[in-house]
Amino acid sequence: MRRELLLVFVAAVALYLPTARYGFVQDDRAIIASNPAAHSIGAALRAFDDPYWPRATGAGLYRPVTILSYAIDWTVSGGRPGWLHVMNALWHGLASVLLVMLLARWLPALSAAAAGLVFAWHPVHVEAVASLVGRAELLAGVGILGAVLAARRGRWAVAVCCAALAMFSKEHGVIAGVAILLDKWLHTSDETPYPTGFWIALAIVTIGFLAAWFAIGWVGESDEAAAFYGSGTWGRLAIALPAALRAALLLVWPASLSVDYNPQVLPARVGVSIPALLGLLVTVGIPALAVWCHRRAPAISLSAGLATLSYLPGVILAERNLYLAVILPAVFVGWAVTWLAARRGLRPAAAAVAIIAIACGWRSSARLPAWRDNRAQLLTLLADHPESYRAHGSAAAVLAGTGDTAGARREYQKADSLFPGDRYLNGAHAIFLIGIGDTAAAVPLITRGGRSSAGERMTLRAEFLLELARGHRTKATVLADSASKRFAGEQKWYSQFR
Secondary structure, eight states: OHHHHHHHHHHHHHHHGGGGGOOOOTHHIIIIITOGGGSOHHHHHHGGGSOSSOGGGTOOOOOHHHHHHHHHHHHHHTSOHHHHHHHHHHHHHHHHHHHHHHHTTTSOHHHHHHHHHHHHHOTTHHHHHHSGGGHHHHHHHHHHHHHHHHHHTTOHHHHHHHHHHHHTTOGGGGGHHHHHHHHHHHOTTOOOOOOHHHHHHHHHHHHHHHHHIIIIIOOGGGSSOGGGTTOOHHHHHHHHHHHHHHHHHHHHOOOSOOSOOSTTTSOOOOSOOHHHHHHHHHHHHHHHHHHHTTTTOHHHHHHHHHHHHHHTTSOSOOGGGGTGGGHHHHHHHHHHHHHHHHHHOHHHHHHHHHHHHHHHHHHHHHHGGGGSSHHHHHHHHHHHOTTOHHHHHHHHHHHHHTTOHHHHHHHHHHHHHHOTTOHHHHHHHHHHHHHTTOHHHHHHHHHHHTTSSTTHHHHHHHHHHHHHHTTOHHHHHHHHHHHHHHSTTHHHHHHTTO
């Protein structure tokens, strides 16, 4: 089994070694490059009571171990992004190896290795591994898989530590205890219960994390995807269920990948639709598969359960949120290899594994350059998904920064025509228009943004600049004082206009 583990680890790491030449892209800049907490171990430890996003952004979340991992890498490398990318590849390799070790209980060595290879090279993983902020997914995945494996072997302290690693790396790590229960339920031949002390320790860690998350990481305005703004329960389901269908399709056929799954990459649907009904079928069908296979194919049951649990706490769709869900198609491949080897022999089975793995590796390699830098990321998104309103909004910001006001206006209008419901983008658009003197066009955008508390920070900025442009300094001062009191970090932004 050692050869198989080494093969999977090397394959997982080798695929992502080209990212050692990549830089900080998109959220990497705010979370790592310009975040003092990520630049030294001492600062990271002192920031254990700080949210994941710097307080000035107001975005919240709570992932202190992820920040600590960046701080360790920054200390070792002097802040070179290439080192952080290599460490992402190594964490991904470790997760792939842990998966093979878990599956070895139910699958032969070749089949477990086949599943590990598919997991290691699946194209959906490119975002999680090539993007540095995807580290949270990798650490949570390693923690959850490690906790299950350690509990299976009776290493209770290690299991609790792995569960804590998962939780304090990303919030969906709270499923670690349920994943351990699921694995125990599937091991029907072992009637020995896990010790009560272990469950108590696991419960204490879970409750402690949840308490910290709600006290530190909860920021209401950032906990809602833009597509959900102004939607009720049924409206949210009309959007979320087609997203679940798209997620399932990406696991099986990752041909059309994107760094953005907001409207209109995923259409902003209203009411009942065929994709929503199919998404409901997926949502119900995968947990049902976990139950139905628990005696027939425990490996599939475990993978279906992990896929369901890991995706539940996510947003409507992001490829990195599918990191553990990829276990499901990977295990199907491993199970199919077992079936093929029994009927046709090892050579046809090995050939099938090679074909599938090479196809996955080729698609992933082709996708990697999209994460080289911000320019490559934006150009790839615009080329592959011109229907993405966020792509055009980002392009508008870039053009405005270069002084191309005509191009920026065109891109903002394109973004608004695709999806007018993003209050943050409305505020940014209004600020741009005020900057070029078109206050009349900015007013409707500010009015639109004021209809919802989502994006209020950006709406207040735009309203402040509008009052300044009109010469109403007293009103502007009142707005600035109000915003500075309500939102952390805003005082610095407003002070530049004092």
